[in-house]
Amino acid sequence: MAFVNWLKRNLVVIAGLLTLGYLLLPNVIVTVFSFNKPKGRFNYEWQQFSLDAWKQPCGVADMCGSLSISLQIAIWATIGATVLGTMIAFALVRYRFRARGAVNSLIFLPMAMPEVVMAASLLTLFLNMGAQLGFWTILIAHIMFCLSFVVTAVKARVMSMDPRLEQAAQDLYAGPFQTFVRVTLPIAAPGIAAGALLAFALSFDDFIITNFNAGSTVTFPMFVWGSAQRGTPVQINVIGTTMFIVAVLFVLASMALGNRRNRQKA
């Protein structure tokens, strides 16, 4: 009876942990199979332990090249979307202007649209303009769909800012530029950083829009997609595992930094 009561009280915890397991199981598989030595071309069945792939992460033709293209696109898309998105976010929170409703829907719609629709319609535009598909068309597309997410992230932060801090700066004879650089920007920084991080992750991992607008340029997700047809090299799992570890470390480090700063303030 005690056990049944315990079960009843912790049912939600057990169910939640099961869901967490469901979410993490593929990552466990990806990691374990990065040490596999598959027999055929596909790395779907466990054969034997091997460190080969970890020793030669770039041992597969074209994979590391695609990784570098993805990184370049992600970095430029992050910069572009963060700059444009931050400007829009400030305009939305700080100023009154006409056509606010139209601007808001233009920012909301890309997030509410299935990716395949945006991908297909952008391709019709590029085809009609006779644009050469490749690096630039991918970059244009990525800035487009990352923009809205940056606006949302920065807007949330700027909205919660105390406007009196900027008034105080101006009372202390700071010019508009000085106020912006030394007061506004540092306070808005966490929102901008969150938006930039989101943009980087979205761009780096994007497949559907890239699939339509890449021409013959191969990004890392495109490489993985192609390998699902031709044969999956173990090195893909090495990259996947590394990305997961780097992400966790990055988040832990930024949280530790945030904690320290909070303690310093207190």
Added chain:
Amino acid sequence: MAAVTEAPPLAPATPKKKPPRKRGRLTPYWLLLPGILWLVVFFALPMIYQASTSVQTGSLEQGYKVTWHFATYWDALAQYWPQFVRSVLYAAAATLLCLVLGYPLAYLIAFRAGRWRNLIMILVIAPFFTSFLIRTLAWKTILADNGPVVGALGTLHVLDVTNWLGWTSGDRVLATPLAVVCGLTYNFLPFMILPLYTSLERIDPRLHEAAGDLYARPWTTFRKVTFPLSMPGVVSGTLLTFIPAAGDYVNADLLGSTDTRMVGNVIQTQFLRILDYPTAAALSFILMAAILAMVTLYIRKSGTEDLV
């Protein structure tokens, strides 16, 4: 031209009169201009191009012309309605599963995790940073024909039930609707958990105590207090899951078979392999219209307007 030549003498005069206001009034437009221009040219304009492409006729060799050929829409619907129905069904099933699976985890993070809260949060978000294609391919291993999952489902006679329902066929899970829905659920689960968590976290835990003090049993507390207060999260979570799931073609391609093709698969093949642009554009336009209509209706019904 006359207006342009006349403008310069006027322009310096006005700022002299009241300089800060004038500059301040134009600032928002300068801030908005580049980003909004980007969205207009690369998001809104393509929609118009797509609409125009869908009513064109012609061929790749001779080029396409707008002939207001609306029959493309009927032909596309007549030929591909099973894929449309499948998309809606799979996406709905995945959304429901995400809600059922995601709610306990969001609840756990919001109320029961204590000092583990941040760690669990990281574990929910971190998989995002590993390419989702690699993670989707991992499901091929998990659901493999001679793997432990399929073996267990077979021994427990679960497969008999799912076979009877038409979700699986034979003693396989891969290449069946069940595998596709499982993949969709997995891929979009975080989009359900995060908004759920945000709205659960805002609930004052004292409300639970108050409900308990008024002799509400835990289940009643959940049904009458917690769940209604988490509705904004439920609404945005279902939208964030349903919309991308309905347009997805990755899961249906990697985990499904030709019998599980969704409308995204059709649009992709028509556009990139068959190169039948009018049909592809019409299908994409129908998908967009259907989703916008469903979303508007859903938001009206659930009465939550402040989603973003």
